[in-house]
Amino acid sequence: DTEVTQTPKHLVMGMTNKKSLKCEQHMGHRAMYWYKQKAKKPPELMFVYSYEKLSINESVPSRFSPECPNSSLLNLHLHALQPEDSALYLCASSQVGGLGGYTFGSGTRLTVV
Amino acid sequence: EDKVVQSPLSLVVHEGDTVTLNCSYEVTNFRSLLWYKQEKKAPTFLFMLTSSGIEKKSGRLSSILDKKELFSILNITATQTGDSAVYLCAVTKSTASKLTFGTGTRLQVTL
Numbered sequence: 001d002t003e004v005t006q007t008p009k010h011l012v013m014g015m016t017n018k019k020s021l022k023c024e025q026h027m028g029h030r031a032m033y034w035y036k037q038k039a040k041k042p043p044e045l046m047f048v049y050s051y052e053k054l055s056i057n058e059s060v061p062s063r064f065s066p067e068c069p070n071s072s073l074l075n076l077h078l079h080a081l082q083p084e085d086s087a088l089y090l091c092a093s094s095q096v097g098g099l100g101g102y103t104f105g106s107g108t109r110l111t112v113v
Numbered sequence: 114e115d116k117v118v119q120s121p122l123s124l125v126v127h128e129g130d131t132v133t134l135n136c137s138y139e140v141t142n143f144r145s146l147l148w149y150k151q152e153k154k155a156p157t158f159l160f161m162l163t164s165s166g167i168e169k170k171s172g173r174l175s176s177i178l179d180k181k182e183l184f185s186i187l188n189i190t191a192t193q194t195g196d197s198a199v200y201l202c203a204v205t206k207s208t209a210s211k212l213t214f215g216t217g218t219r220l221q222v223t224l
Binding site (some may be wrong): 031033040041042043044045046048050055056090092094096098099101102103104105106107109 | 144145147149154155156157158161199201205207209210211212213215216217219
């Protein structure tokens with residue numbers, strides 16, 4: 001299996017809602033990432049997990065809460081988001097250190113209303 | 114601060130043309146440079162470059178890295194409309210397991 005699967009593909013949520021984005025990989029990768037991509041901009045790193053532990057948090061607001069329950073799963077919990085948080089959220093995985101490259105999921109397009 | 118800069122920002126060519134996309138970087142503890150193609154959603158992997166001067170090829174696409182001058186180029190020959198996309202360059206460091214992306218080059222291939 002050489003895929004990273006993200007669900008849902010699309011999500012519309014209100015500013016008072018709580019929702020979660022899910023990411024799954026079965027490539028044996030022990031590093032997983034969340035990126036945020038606004039329209040016509042490159043992906044921006046949010047979080048990195050290495051060996052199921054949070055290793056990088058790029059000063060992301062606390063309304064975004066990552067979780068890595070096991071080596072195959074990565075979640076992003078969303079609460080009290082703002083309309084400017086609307087974006088494409090991409091999950092990626094790799095071997096720790098990035099050797100062998102990074103595989104991206106197809107993303108969740110999030111709209112906050 | 115690490116920097117990855119791509120040029121041009123956008124490009125319109127006719128089908129059959131050859132294009133060269135540029136990526137320059139200033140990164141401490143550089144490990145590798147990667148090229149991705151992004152159409153609607155997920156960036157799809159094209160090349161990973163770690164050594165200077167060794168060209169990587171896949172069909173009509175090729176890429177090379179110059180670690181002395183700190184840049185890479187991505188060449189696409191005999192372009193097709195299906196090559197229309199944003200091409201992203203990204204670098205990795207030996208001290209951190211993450212990708213840092215450049216601004217991207219938006220390529221449009223017209224008939």
